[in-house]
Amino acid sequence: MLTDKKKAAQILLENDDFLILCHANPDGDTLGCGYGLCGILQKMGKRAKVLCADPVVSRMQYLKDSVVQQEFDEKTIVSVDVADTKLLGSLEELYADRILLAIDHHESRKEFAQYTFVDPDAAAACELIYEIALEMGAELDGRIASCLYTGIATDTGCFKFTNTTSRTHRIAGELMAYDFPHGEINYQLFDLKSKGRIELEQRILRDIEFAGDDRIAIVWLTLDIVNEFSDRVDTEDFNGLASLPRQIEGVVLGVTVKQKGENLFKVSMRSTEPINAAEVCGVFGGGGHARAAGCTIEGNLQFVRAKLLPVLEKAVEQI
Amino acid sequence: MLTDKKKAAQILLENDDFLILCHANPDGDTLGCGYGLCGILQKMGKRAKVLCADPVVSRMQYLKDSVVQQEFDEKTIVSVDVADTKLLGSLEELYADRILLAIDHHESRKEFAQYTFVDPDAAAACELIYEIALEMGAELDGRIASCLYTGIATDTGCFKFTNTTSRTHRIAGELMAYDFPHGEINYQLFDLKSKGRIELEQRILRDIEFAGDDRIAIVWLTLDIVNEFSDRVDTEDFNGLASLPRQIEGVVLGVTVKQKGENLFKVSMRSTEPINAAEVCGVFGGGGHARAAGCTIEGNLQFVRAKLLPVLEKAVEQI
Numbered sequence: 325m326l327t328d329k330k331k332a333a334q335i336l337l338e339n340d341d342f343l344i345l346c347h348a349n350p351d352g353d354t355l356g357c358g359y360g361l362c363g364i365l366q367k368m369g370k371r372a373k374v375l376c377a378d379p380v381v382s383r384m385q386y387l388k389d390s391v392v393q394q395e396f397d398e399k400t401i402v403s404v405d406v407a408d409t410k411l412l413g414s415l416e417e418l419y420a421d422r423i424l425l426a427i428d429h430h431e432s433r434k435e436f437a438q439y440t441f442v443d444p445d446a447a448a449a450c451e452l453i454y455e456i457a458l459e460m461g462a463e464l465d466g467r468i469a470s471c472l473y474t475g476i477a478t479d480t481g482c483f484k485f486t487n488t489t490s491r492t493h494r495i496a497g498e499l500m501a502y503d504f505p506h507g508e509i510n511y512q513l514f515d516l517k518s519k520g521r522i523e524l525e526q527r528i529l530r531d532i533e534f535a536g537d538d539r540i541a542i543v544w545l546t547l548d549i550v551n552e553f554s555d556r557v558d559t560e561d562f563n564g565l566a567s568l569p570r571q572i573e574g575v576v577l578g579v580t581v582k583q584k585g586e587n588l589f590k591v592s593m594r595s596t597e598p599i600n601a602a603e604v605c606g607v608f609g610g611g612g613h614a615r616a617a618g619c620t621i622e623g624n625l626q627f628v629r630a631k632l633l634p635v636l637e638k639a640v641e642q643i
Numbered sequence: 644m645l646t647d648k649k650k651a652a653q654i655l656l657e658n659d660d661f662l663i664l665c666h667a668n669p670d671g672d673t674l675g676c677g678y679g680l681c682g683i684l685q686k687m688g689k690r691a692k693v694l695c696a697d698p699v700v701s702r703m704q705y706l707k708d709s710v711v712q713q714e715f716d717e718k719t720i721v722s723v724d725v726a727d728t729k730l731l732g733s734l735e736e737l738y739a740d741r742i743l744l745a746i747d748h749h750e751s752r753k754e755f756a757q758y759t760f761v762d763p764d765a766a767a768a769c770e771l772i773y774e775i776a777l778e779m780g781a782e783l784d785g786r787i788a789s790c791l792y793t794g795i796a797t798d799t800g801c802f803k804f805t806n807t808t809s810r811t812h813r814i815a816g817e818l819m820a821y822d823f824p825h826g827e828i829n830y831q832l833f834d835l836k837s838k839g840r841i842e843l844e845q846r847i848l849r850d851i852e853f854a855g856d857d858r859i860a861i862v863w864l865t866l867d868i869v870n871e872f873s874d875r876v877d878t879e880d881f882n883g884l885a886s887l888p889r890q891i892e893g894v895v896l897g898v899t900v901k902q903k904g905e906n907l908f909k910v911s912m913r914s915t916e917p918i919n920a921a922e923v924c925g926v927f928g929g930g931g932h933a934r935a936a937g938c939t940i941e942g943n944l945q946f947v948r949a950k951l952l953p954v955l956e957k958a959v960e961q962i
Binding site: 486490492494497501506508514517526570572597 | 801802803804805807808809810811812813815816817819820825826827829830833834835836837838841845848849886889890891892893915916
């Protein structure tokens with residue numbers, strides 16, 4: 325049942341022994357929500373713990389460290405930033421049908437919880453946790469603020485993306501009134517690069533493919549490259565490359581193709597208005613947002629390239 | 644005479660025919676202040692124009708385009724984000740002794756105006772223009788908001804740097820309530836790179852020098868490299884490299900050395916706490932902020948390198 329933030333706050337206030345579920349392959353928003361909400365509930369004298377199917381990357385370890393690890397039998401299950409129980413990964417089986425409250429900001433989602441509070445206008449689900457906390461009359465502190473700030477910063481590319489709103493900045497301003505090392509956090513999240521990542525960027529920029537009068541740039545992350553770098557870079561580094569080709573002047577459609585198997589390629593697209601990346605990926609059965617989308621294509625490299633290029637070229641022809 | 648924002652607002656309200664002076668080598672903050680304030684005054688029915696010794700870079704042309712160009716004899720001269728009349732460049736001679744009001748946020752500055760409103764707690768001088776506009780009861784619009792937003796975004800690295808405060812986000816939130824293409828602006832300012840810039844980055848990363856157990860990274864922009872790329876990259880691209888070496892994992896002192904002449908080298912440093920870049924540059928007669936500073940060293944490359952390295956190594960030894 326869809327509900328509002330008032331009811332969401334009431335559910336949190338009236339229950340105890342919380343298990344908070346994050347989505348698998350966790351990002352800053354789901355973890356910021358999870359540990360931020362956990363901190364809020366613990367500070368109110370309730371018991372709360374966070375669970376995620378996958379480990380927290382080292383640069384976000386401070387989120388995990390922001391709360392006390394508590395052991396108890398959960399009575400109330402809440403999911404944060406989860407649009408579909410499939411996204412719970414290995415936790416789906418265990419908890420999918422027992423979720424009391426889902427707090428989320430995804431436009432397209434599958435209902436699964438008894439109560440769902442969803443607001444797609446929020447740039448990050450952490451904005452919603454903050455607003456629910458206000459509604460609950462909860463007291464925040466620097467640790468909780470650092471969690472909620474992290475979710476907002478990561479989901480907006482540090483306030484750079486078009487999803488950033490007046491409300492996003494207003495909430496960030498209220499969170500910054502608490503004491504936490506935002507400069508250090510931003511440096512870890514947005515600037516710091518491993519030497520392996522730098523070498524990887526150098527390597528792929530050297531072999532970048534241009535098409536459609538240089539308005540398309542394609543990065544091919546073949547198995548050879550993935551294997552060459554796998555001991556020096558992590559998944560996050562590989563994923564971070566997706567934004568790279570569109571940053572090149574003149575490029576309106578940036579494409580990163582990562583080979584997942586001999587005959588399996590995962591395509592990530594980033595586009596500039598008016599190119600709709602979700603529509604382009606839709607041709608191959610994929611989808612996503614207008615500016616960022618993805619799809620999977622089966623076949624060998626030559627086949628995938630021959631399939632992909634004409635579709636990309638047609639997309640930029642229209643502008 | 645030092646004054647407050649109330650008096651600054653009063654001066655702006657009581658005068659007319661404004662000439663607003665920006666500092667030379669203009670950045671987003673001085674231009675955002677200049678064109679933002681110009682727009683505010685014009686919207687109040689006053690005459691106002693902006694002057695800068697150097698041209699506006701193409702990616703900030705929208706700031707210039709945000710106001711109507713007016714021709715008239717100036718009666719009231721205001722400087723924005725100018726810490727010293729020297730920084731007016733070629734405009735110093737003409738206007739230095741006729742400035743009625745200086746609005747600035749630099750901690751260390753030389754007084755020159757009849758009235759000075761300075762607030763070093765502001766991350767950007769544009770925050771001050773916004774607050775003065777409120778004090779004036781001025782009406783804003785999307786164009787004015789885009790100017791003030793630009794100054795705040797550029798001086799804080801899009802809200803990433805430690806100078807960002809709760810006030811910074813609050814003001815950004817209020818500006819975002821007006822309609823302007825913030826996503827496009829941020830893309831132009833922070834993501835977009837020319838092909839020349841990308842090639843330049845590749846080139847300097849290939850030859851980057853590490854020292855002090857890899858805690859120091861030095862980029863040498865020799866005349867050879869500068870000349871090789873000068874037809875493809877602009878000054879802004881060269882300056883943008885300064886933040887690059889410190890982004891490498893483990894590096895706490897990132898140094899970019901740009902050769903300005905056969906025996907003249909300009910050094911830019913970026914540091915991580917607790918390394919004080921201003922102190923390190925101070926050894927060579929330079930200065931700046933704790934996290935970002937600069938100095939100039941005379942001598943040939945071998946001499947400069949021999950002078951610089953021991954000082955850098957000593958700085959990181961302490962931690």
